[in-house]
Amino acid sequence: MFEQQDMSTMEVFTRREVQAATIWLHGLGVNASDLNAVIKNLSQSREMGLHYLAPNAPMRRISVDEERPARAWFDVLGQPGEAPEDCDGIEESARFLVDILQREAERGIPSGKTVLAGFSQGASMALHVGLRHEQPLAGIIALSGELVLADELPEAASSANGNTPILMMHGQDDEVVPVEAARRSRDHLLALGYSVEWQEYPVGHSLSPEQIERIDQWMMDVLSAD
Template identity: 40%
Template sequence: MESQSRQLLESVVRETGPDPRHAVIWLHGLGADGNDFAPIVPQLQSAARRPVRFVFPHAPVRPVTVNGGMAMRAWYDILGMEIDRDQDREGIRASLAQVNDLLDDQIERGIPAENLILAGFSQGGAIALRCGLARRPVLAGIMVLSAYLLDADRLAEWAVSEAMDVPIFMGHGSQDPVVPARLGQASAERLQAAGYAPEWQTWPMPHSVCPEEIAAIDQWLERCWA
């Protein structure tokens, strides 16, 4: 009953085989859409070894303050240049609810939480990390690409203790001019100080992904699902 009344975000869906029991929900970055990361799926051997459902949702369209109020797909508004501080709490809260609905929908469709990965790039990675660490039952893993920790000062208030054991992959470009690598590294260090075990890696690239990072993602997914 609940899943029928839930209004899910429109998504691009790719399945690597019939009747998948594993899934990845992958959130795009600011101004992109759900098609952005779909081309990576054929490059993942971890997804070729088992049927996996990839769900790439489209974020809602909203005005973005730092881009002159231009309307674009965004998980939340960026209010100022201090992206880890100038946070649109209402937009973040709304996106967390929408992503939780997507996760709940996959579980209701037969994907066990222990086989479900939440991933995201940039804004999408920030939402993935914030959402994944607050969920019960915990997920198979959280993939955070070129992103940072939202609500970092209140981590102990909103994160669930069971999430301490959830695998966290954090990848970043050392030459990123949009989300500086120092923000990603500071987030990883804050998580580590709080008892989590994020896997932090950098590559010499801008605000993007590279073949080496995709290979590392592939190996990490295989470990999460082994």
């Protein structure tokens, strides 16, 4: 059953009684509906009784796109690795996402039964928020994205999510976030002791049916764990 909680969040309840939650964060320039194809095809995990949430990022002007407005979790000030990061935008979005996590806990779904997932900019936010969250999550999924504020992570990370499983997937032909950038993020996480499952696919800045199938099984595994 699809419901629109408000103008900023798409919600899917797969059963009357939900057992777990997954929060999906879209990429730059699109909205929550961009994740419909993923959510609808997670056929195994939805049988568990899941609450899917896909919030919309706020509209903001994007510096590298001549200040044109777009939905984005943070501004893009220049080419990756060549420009400063939008720290204020990242932290503003992080506070918004932590509020969503807290609301899920208040409605009775513990953080240990919640997966935080995202694509592109959404993947960056999933990693940023998930690794800093003060309550343990079931898992973090980062699709076609990279770490932001990576140098701050050792000091900012929460021990609550030090052992949280992380699934990272990336297209070998990604023209938006080069696979080399994502590999550096993976290596940074591994060096800090995180548990990362890394997979590359022969696609661009997109998801294949094979990826969705693996995401489905991975979610089943982490959400079924004690």
